Amino acid sequence: MTLRPEYILTLSCPDQRGIVHSVSGFLAQHGCNIIDSAQFGDAQSASFFMRVHFAVEDSAVGETVLRAEFAILGSQLQMEWQLHDAHHKPRVMLMVSKIGHCLNDLLFRYKSGLLPVEIKAIVSNHTDFYQLAASYNIPFHHLPLVAGASAEAKQVQEDKILDIVSSNEIELVVLARYMQILSPALCTALKGRAINIHHSFLPSFKGAKPYYQAHERGVKLIGATAHFVTSDLDEGPIIEQDVERVDHAMDPETLTAIGRDVECVVLARAVKWFVEHRILLNGHKTVVFR
Structure with a gap:
């Protein structure tokens, strides 16, 4: 059985309104379904942290596209982010x-x-x-x-x-x-x-x-x-x-x-x-x- 593509996105950035909305909206627009999501806003450092595990359900959307287009959002929100293949064993x-x-x-x-x-x-x-x-x-x-x-x-x-x-x-x-x-x-x-x-x-x-x-x-x-x-x-x-x-x-x-x-x-x-x-x-x- 072929495993569907799944990824884990981790990010940190300056805390601000609308980060979760922006990330979830991006994934929805690119045919992705969120499996698990967690986030934390640290008042002391004014930083926001997020981990999202999602599956790609649109066969036309590949990892190259995801990386290139998320980089635009990441730049806008001053993110440090990484995208990991969830099936990869480190x-x-x-x-x-x-x-x-x-x-x-x-x-x-x-x-x-x-x-x-x-x-x-x-x-x-x-x-x-x-x-x-x-x-x-x-x-x-x-x-x-x-x-x-x-x-x-x-x-x-x-x-x-x-x-x-x-x-x-x-x-x-x-x-x-x-x-x-x-x-x-x-x-x-x-x-x-x-x-x-x-x-x-x-x-x-x-x-x-x-x-x-x-x-x-x-x-x-x-x-x-x-x-x-x-x-x-x-x-x-x-x-x-x-x-x-x-x-x-x-x-x-x-x-x-x-x-x-x-x-x-x-x-x-x-x-x-x-x-x-x-x-x-x-x-x-x-x-x-x-």
Whole structure:
């Protein structure tokens, strides 16, 4: 069965009257039927955000026509906009070090059809998960980086990362517990298309064994944060967060297990929302249409 053309339009622009009317009117005039629509006007930034999922029901209207003619409306309303093929599965690269729970979770969701993506590569500075990658028939790239590596060695390693991104036409890079700090240059190259996951204890519990530190302080909530990668370490625009309640009877290993479960769920949500084009940047924040 031939799938009818469907697209997802995302946009942001200065807030003003008539934006929804203009967009819906444009789609109606071009033989399109809206399947789902969400919008948000941010009073603080005076900006308007919108996501529209629609089907093209007029066979005479193609993507080229839609793009060319919507560009006129976009210019009139000072829009930043993107048009995505709703049937396209974005190409994803996963990066991991020696802790594999997020990697394993994403691979299972991918194989089960719960994540509409194509995972084209797994990159690691260790070899721990090459067999896991092979079991999913996904190319595994071992790019070692020894402790205390020079800036030149780090540059060589990151150049190889970018080569993999380029050769596979990667649209999203997921740091699934990749325990290396990306250089400012790599962060810039991946701006808006790289997601990281970390425990929500930052900055309170930095460094090694955060769950052990949290246990020593008797925390009652543990959680995780997924955010876009920027050169400001762990300070990129937040996409998703969640927490679980814990208590005094739990040892550090139990806290660690609970925390890792939360990390998996939070990262999976962020990845799913990204590939479904539900995340729009709003300065240092995000608008997420769920």
